[in-house]
Amino acid sequence: MNPTIKDVAKHANVSIATVSRIVNGLPGYSEETKKKVQQSIEALGYQPNAIARGLINKRTQTIGVLFPDVSGMLSSEVLEGVENAAHDGGFSVIVCNTTSSGKRTVKYLRLLQEKRVDGIIFASEDVKEEYYKIFQEMKVPVVLVSTASSKYDLPFVRVNDFDGAFQATEYLIQKGHKVIGMIGGSDEDPIAGVPRMQGFQKALENNGLSFTNSHIKKNEGYRFQNGKESLPLLLKKLPDMTALFAASDEMAIGAMSAAHELGIRVPEELSIIGYDNLKIAEMCYPALTTVSQPLKDMGQTSGEMLVSLIIGEQQEAKSRYMPFTIVERQSVSNFRDK
Amino acid sequence: MNPTIKDVAKHANVSIATVSRIVNGLPGYSEETKKKVQQSIEALGYQPNAIARGLINKRTQTIGVLFPDVSGMLSSEVLEGVENAAHDGGFSVIVCNTTSSGKRTVKYLRLLQEKRVDGIIFASEDVKEEYYKIFQEMKVPVVLVSTASSKYDLPFVRVNDFDGAFQATEYLIQKGHKVIGMIGGSDEDPIAGVPRMQGFQKALENNGLSFTNSHIKKNEGYRFQNGKESLPLLLKKLPDMTALFAASDEMAIGAMSAAHELGIRVPEELSIIGYDNLKIAEMCYPALTTVSQPLKDMGQTSGEMLVSLIIGEQQEAKSRYMPFTIVERQSVSNFRDK
DNA sequence: GCGTTTTACGTAAACGTTTACGTAATTCCC
DNA sequence: GGGAATTACGTAAACGTTTACGTAAAACGC
Numbered sequence: 001m002n003p004t005i006k007d008v009a010k011h012a013n014v015s016i017a018t019v020s021r022i023v024n025g026l027p028g029y030s031e032e033t034k035k036k037v038q039q040s041i042e043a044l045g046y047q048p049n050a051i052a053r054g055l056i057n058k059r060t061q062t063i064g065v066l067f068p069d070v071s072g073m074l075s076s077e078v079l080e081g082v083e084n085a086a087h088d089g090g091f092s093v094i095v096c097n098t099t100s101s102g103k104r105t106v107k108y109l110r111l112l113q114e115k116r117v118d119g120i121i122f123a124s125e126d127v128k129e130e131y132y133k134i135f136q137e138m139k140v141p142v143v144l145v146s147t148a149s150s151k152y153d154l155p156f157v158r159v160n161d162f163d164g165a166f167q168a169t170e171y172l173i174q175k176g177h178k179v180i181g182m183i184g185g186s187d188e189d190p191i192a193g194v195p196r197m198q199g200f201q202k203a204l205e206n207n208g209l210s211f212t213n214s215h216i217k218k219n220e221g222y223r224f225q226n227g228k229e230s231l232p233l234l235l236k237k238l239p240d241m242t243a244l245f246a247a248s249d250e251m252a253i254g255a256m257s258a259a260h261e262l263g264i265r266v267p268e269e270l271s272i273i274g275y276d277n278l279k280i281a282e283m284c285y286p287a288l289t290t291v292s293q294p295l296k297d298m299g300q301t302s303g304e305m306l307v308s309l310i311i312g313e314q315q316e317a318k319s320r321y322m323p324f325t326i327v328e329r330q331s332v333s334n335f336r337d338k
Numbered sequence: 339m340n341p342t343i344k345d346v347a348k349h350a351n352v353s354i355a356t357v358s359r360i361v362n363g364l365p366g367y368s369e370e371t372k373k374k375v376q377q378s379i380e381a382l383g384y385q386p387n388a389i390a391r392g393l394i395n396k397r398t399q400t401i402g403v404l405f406p407d408v409s410g411m412l413s414s415e416v417l418e419g420v421e422n423a424a425h426d427g428g429f430s431v432i433v434c435n436t437t438s439s440g441k442r443t444v445k446y447l448r449l450l451q452e453k454r455v456d457g458i459i460f461a462s463e464d465v466k467e468e469y470y471k472i473f474q475e476m477k478v479p480v481v482l483v484s485t486a487s488s489k490y491d492l493p494f495v496r497v498n499d500f501d502g503a504f505q506a507t508e509y510l511i512q513k514g515h516k517v518i519g520m521i522g523g524s525d526e527d528p529i530a531g532v533p534r535m536q537g538f539q540k541a542l543e544n545n546g547l548s549f550t551n552s553h554i555k556k557n558e559g560y561r562f563q564n565g566k567e568s569l570p571l572l573l574k575k576l577p578d579m580t581a582l583f584a585a586s587d588e589m590a591i592g593a594m595s596a597a598h599e600l601g602i603r604v605p606e607e608l609s610i611i612g613y614d615n616l617k618i619a620e621m622c623y624p625a626l627t628t629v630s631q632p633l634k635d636m637g638q639t640s641g642e643m644l645v646s647l648i649i650g651e652q653q654e655a656k657s658r659y660m661p662f663t664i665v666e667r668q669s670v671s672n673f674r675d676k
Numbered sequence: 677g678c679g680t681t682t683t684a685c686g687t688a689a690a691c692g693t694t695t696a697c698g699t700a701a702t703t704c705c706c
Numbered sequence: 707g708g709g710a711a712t713t714a715c716g717t718a719a720a721c722g723t724t725t726a727c728g729t730a731a732a733a734c735g736c
Contacts, residue, residue: 048722056724077409679734700713
């Protein structure tokens with residue numbers, strides 16, 4: 001259907017080897033034949049077949065990216081970075097939406113294996129043994145983004161969640177707050193759950209502030225609804241709370257929404273700091289002060305890391321902790337005794 | 339490296355043809371050899387090579403999706419739907435972030451052509467002649483989502499923007515509003531720009547309300563900042579405006595933010611209706627009343643349409659207008675004379 | 677001007693499948 | 707029980723490339 005290298009060769013009266021060499025910029029032909037062949041390519045509209053290339057080169061110039069939730073705002077930004085880096089490195093990216101399901105994840109990994117992708121980016125989830133085994137079978141580089149693995153030695157790109165939570169809490173303390181609550185994740189979540197709660201606790205303790213179980217409302221998810229439902233519950237246990245650290249922006253905004261409904265003014269009566277710095281953080285009112293994860297950058301960096309592992313620039317990738325910053329907007333105020 | 343069909347054949351003492359038949363569920367072997375071969379497959383951990391398959395079948399089981407902005411909230415939701423449909427149909431999806439650049443778009447199309455994708459989904463942008471030529475060269479089905487083309491005959495999946503805008507405006511009118519402004523897109527945008535402004539105008543005229551150029555503030559983009567900057571300008575020209583239709587949720591929320599800063603209460607003093615029903619629409623405060631586009635559904639539908647075109651279930655796809663609804667939240671109130 | 681190196685190609689194998697075709701053995705029909 | 711139809715395979719070509727190897731001609735060195 002499409003013209004092949006053979007058609008070009010015939011049209012230009014040379015061998016397919018010569019055409020191949022010219023197409024790939026290898027040496028071994030005169031300037032004259034090069035022109036002739038290029039004209040034939042132009043005339044026939046020849047496009048090399050990446051499939052055939054892949055078969056012989058054992059390189060598909062394609063990577064796979066697995067997200068628990070492609071349409072999540074966190075994933076989308078990371079994806080943009082990954083795609084950008086991949087494209088710059090000459091790779092295409094296949095997206096996989098695992099919906100946090102182990103079965104689906106395995107199915108996708110098998111698919112990526114059959115498709116012979118050259119590498120994998122695994123985002124925002126814990127690496128189960130099952131997954132790791134497939135990684136090993138596949139013998140392609142893998143880099144984790146926005147997650148890490150304690151059990152397995154896989155390079156990651158992420159921010160230090162403990163530090164982020166610690167700093168966020170310190171920030172509230174510096175603003176004069178004494179009674180600070182947290183809307184957190186789950187004890188079962190080693191990525192965004194535990195470390196953020198530990199960072200929070202540590203900051204309180206370091207500053208001689210009280211910390212009890214009542215200071216944290218845990219949640220299974222990190223969504224708007226989780227935050228919205230958590231605020232009233234947290235306020236019940238911690239009525240004189242003046243500041244709140246939420247383990248995600250969505251939860252922070254959910255809490256903000258609940259506060260509005262309860263007639264609690266933000267930040268005058270309740271200061272709120274989030275975590276992530278999603279696009280919505282600057283769109284809500286009051287604009288959300290939050291711990292900024294450089295999501296697009298993280299995607300970009302993990303993408304670059306992966307391609308450099310694939311093309312063999314480096315043998316072992318060095319994991320990277322990305323810098324976070326606290327971006328100050330309007331949801332946190334100084335605490336003043338009334 | 340990985341075991342091939344040959345290894346399996348040798349291990350099971352049969353020919354590669356037999357292995358192939360068994361793997362693909364074709365007839366032509368005894369129950370006995372089937373078991374034997376399956377054991378060999380298991381023992382060696384054989385995975386068929388999709389690249390080699392693609393070469394001979396001329397099918398890669400892969401589609402390409404082009405977005406102007408992958409990380410946009412609109413794109414992400416559409417992408418989720420597309421990915422879901424594709425996966426159900428046995429296809430993988432390669433994402434491409436065109437950043438609305440013609441050059442990049444062409445580069446991506448060429449890449450998808452070389453990679454021999456089986457079909458293309460083209461989202462949210464106008465189809466330029468250049469693109470259409472490549473579509474034709476590629477000889478693969480294309481479906482448009484969240485866009486359409488007047489010049490070229492390509493199947494699309496979208497909502498009727500004129501109607502959506504018309505209904506949104508009617509809704510405000512039913513609420514008793516007489517002076518209604520709009521924050522719109524650009525006259526150069528035939529997709530989301532012109533029809534939404536026309537729908538707005540038509541609704542006003544149908545109801546005997548005044549419409550002038552001052553009723554619409556046009557914008558190059560549809561982002562938060564566009565909305566935020568537009569509100570003051572619009573208010574200057576239309577000081578007694580009591581309701582506002584924004585051509586996107588982001589702009590609506592931008593306007594809401596500006597209103598907060600100007601001390602204008604929403605919805606008591608200014609009602610706002612958006613367009614899209616992004617996830618943020620229910621997260622802002624007050625929650626945004628908006629025209630809901632079934633984004634995920636649109637993605638899903640376009641994905642299904644594309645696979646059915648690829649596998650030849652249908653020859654010609656019928657374009658589909660998806661139903662929109664107005665989801666009522668808290669940003670619109672009844673107008674009461676003061 | 678003769679041997680040696682270099683240049684400019686062409687030939688053919690290889691990548692891992694699918695599948696048309698061939699063939700021997702089995703089953704079937706009467 | 708003998709010919710026809712069926713079953714259960716195997717052989718080899720094909721898909722569109724890349725690339726190792728071979729070779730004739732040209733260029734070079736002295």
